[in-house]
Amino acid sequence: MTDDFERRLADRLAEGLPEAPASLQAKVADMQDKWYREPEVAWWRRLVPVLAPVAVVIAVAVGLVQLGVLGSGTGSPGPSPSPVGTPVPTTFDPTQVVSDGATFSITYEAGNVVVRETGTTGTRVLVSTSAPASLFASPPTSSSVTFYNLACGTSGSADERELVYGYVVGFDRRGGLAYSGPPADGGIADNGLMLFVLRSVADEGERASVLRHGSTPFDPDTVILGWTYEVPAAGSQGVTVLPSGCRQG
């Protein structure tokens, strides 16, 4: 039964609502363009998304059996756990990134990741957010370099708002998207632009990850703006900062 209040509520919600902006029409047009460019995929490749989870389950089960967690028998005990990582530093010296005349620094202080910006007007804290110490418990090996990258970009909207509005802190570990800290999915700050602090590890001769925009699932097609670092080959000095780019998937 709908009463007067509910009818008025329905009426007022419908008042003066705008049409979708042209940017969204363009977005749909992008999809159509993508469709034209997208290659046909063989039938067997369509099975990959179906079979991949099954393969993961089997692999995990096999692993657990080997560790003695699953299954029965008289096998010897599994290996002892790996030793805990090195002590977490209260502060560490991060890579500093310069952008638009400002220098950003990232430190880990008393359980918080602190991002500071040093510009012409001084230094100020941009972000202070808690992060698990485990993120810093695995220092890079001697053949790798850890980067703490800062990057900013649009939220993926068709209109490109230029101002940096907010910050999101996330961490990217090599080979994965183990974002941590708020938001857990490595999401986007409200209202457009964002700054990600990415921790990534690259071996000699490899490139550390650039910032990529995308919520879950990770979408590599929506790379936006960032800096890419190339770790020098053995014997070389310095870190190459590759040109930054801005593109939208």
Added chain:
Amino acid sequence: MIPLAPAVEGELGTDVTRSSAVDPFSLLAGRELDRGYRLAGLLLGNAADAEDAVATAIEHAWTRRGQLRDPESFRAWFDRILVNVCRDRLRRRSRVRVISLEPLPERPGPGDPFATLLERDAVGRALAGLVADQRAVIVLHYWAGLSLDEIAVRVGAPPGTVRSRLNRALAVLRASEELAPAGRDRR
């Protein structure tokens, strides 16, 4: 990769090939743009977020378009994606600590149609203050005109849960109107 399930292409009455002028997904998504934008605007409360949310939902839908078997259910399917995107954004607002670098306005501009709608009276402000799940149910029921069962499909909750969310939210809205100064906020 097929752009949509074969049933969708057949429903459109065309032998969809790469030489077609419009692909099925674009056609279906294009039809839902205005509605999706309004839905997102009512859920998020401002035009900029609504635009971003719809753009994100379109990308998600594109990625998952192979899951859509029946073109008749495109709206419900897209609604569900969009509502999820909006709810994630609303929840994130309360989680993410955003520190502005620039002296940007804290609130949407005066020309924002969604903000204007929501800030016009006590009921609108109360609607904007509802938790994400309750706001979604109110908008889907009273704006989109969906039944509780239809809403349940879109928000991924049992109809009973939807009903209780609706009742709680409605009670909050009613109370906001009753508490508003007489003659000022009432329409």
